[in-house]
Amino acid sequence: MTDVTKKDFRKNNDAFVYIITTYRADLFRTAMAFLKNKEEALEAIQEVTFRAYKKRKQLRDIRYVKTWLIRIMINYCNDVLKKSKRLTDDRMLEHKSSVDNSKSIWLEDAIHHLKKADQELIYLKYFHGMTFPELAEQLKIPESTVKTRIYSALEKLKRQLADEGGEL
């Protein structure tokens, strides 16, 4: 990935900025999937930079930094959505949206209703393309558990889409 060490990441602001910059597009895409609006997604980048900087000493291993940053982003986005209670309303309020997500709107809504740990798995696997072994290593859980949790999350999504009339 890079030759930035964990020590650099903690002690050296340039190294920290370098890392965030490396993953800026991944973070932005994640933010857009939740917030749907460029200004808010940029705000999210700012806030996640801030939060990650404050928490940088808690990162266990620099190899996990991408996962760690994406988890902070998902967490922040959930805070924002919780605050504005838009989870239920934003189907109606799409005028500010700059992404055409009309195709996946039900799916996305269902994902955002999963519990946080499952949301993270779905994003990391299907949005950011991580493999089962990678997820197991990054999140420090056995691969079998990762699989079980993802499959059960997918089941929940299927059920929810069926309930809401979306096709399977």
Place this chain on the structure above:
Amino acid sequence: MKKKLDEWKKQYDVLEVRDHELDQAIEAGMQKAVKQQFWKRWGITPVVTVAIILLSFITIINASPTFAAQVAKYPGMDKLIELVQFDKGQKAAIENDYFQVIDKSVTQGDLTLTVDGVIRDKNGLVLFYTVSSEKELDRVRLEESLITNVNGRELAYQSKGYSPQDENRGTVEYYTDDPIRFDEFTFTTEVVGVETLDNGVGNQLRETISIDFHAENTKESIQYQVDETVKIEGQKIHIDSVTIQPLRTTVNLYADPENEMRILSIDDIALVDENGEEWSSIQNGMTASGTIEDENYEVYLQSNYFEQPESLSLTFSKVQAVNRDEDYFRFDLEKEQILHDPYDKFYDLTYESGWLSISMDKMENYYMDPFGEILDLDGNVMEQIRSSSSHQSNQKTTTFNKAIQTDERIIDIKLSGYPNWIEQKVAIPLN
């Protein structure tokens, strides 16, 4: 299902954002992270332009015996001392028993808010609060606070400031233009904290809590009508009046619009008693409101309401000023050159990722943000979505930074502060 998930992902593969926009956001996050120490946030009605001083240090306080005795009356409130350490007026209010104990708590979800007490006068209300929780919390703060009366009408404030002191205590300050006409209040606020769990990723807790309280104003203002004009190096300043209230002193003054120089700020304005004791500007909060050449301009000083001085004078000696037709910077952002700077005090212009920086030789205790309105060459004001600025110093230089988003190559920035002074000692006795 997999196909659907794949479709979902693809929608976000192409996004209309430019790298420099992302970089600017990262930069802004860094600025915030690096400079966040001891801070205050002020919400201000839009008509008012203000000067705010931020302190970036915490001093050890020496409490007087009466103060300590007074504080000991309120169990668990010794931390009050820290909350008022920068304000002689608020400290005196507590010493003189003008602090009103409320001590009411409300719990909602995992968060408990306590209103410990208030100091109120005719035009101000300072509320002392504590947040507690079974859970371990970080970044505790209040947001969207409002004060209403029994009829649900919101207090019309001129300024509102949050001052979180440590992890769970702080003050919220309200100041009004018109006298506050009621004694029964409801304080409603969002209480926010981040759980320190889960590998530091944290889960935000947020609850809206309301607490009713009763607080009376029993102190009349002391007003001195001054109506004097003073001249400093030929520049006129009109002083109308001085009004002393328990929470702060308001000096109503303005610079003459006909002056040859544009006055930017009166740096060392203070009230002084017969022993030479000074009550100077508000140290951590709003220091002035209005436009300095407007008759409604007000400067705020720490209060000496509870003192009984034999004599009292309004004094100042150092006034920031620049020639009237030179009250701006002109910058070439593309070539990173300073084209106009009235007294050539600044150098090393850089403009990168939406941040402009200029530096000056370091001066002790001078860190006044020089940047005012941003104009294009036709004189149109360019509004900025984000207004952020910051400064940092090393041994030799102080650097001021400001976020500016523009496609213009050459811009003007009006000065809001500048290290050039006209000096003359002024002392106006108040009777």
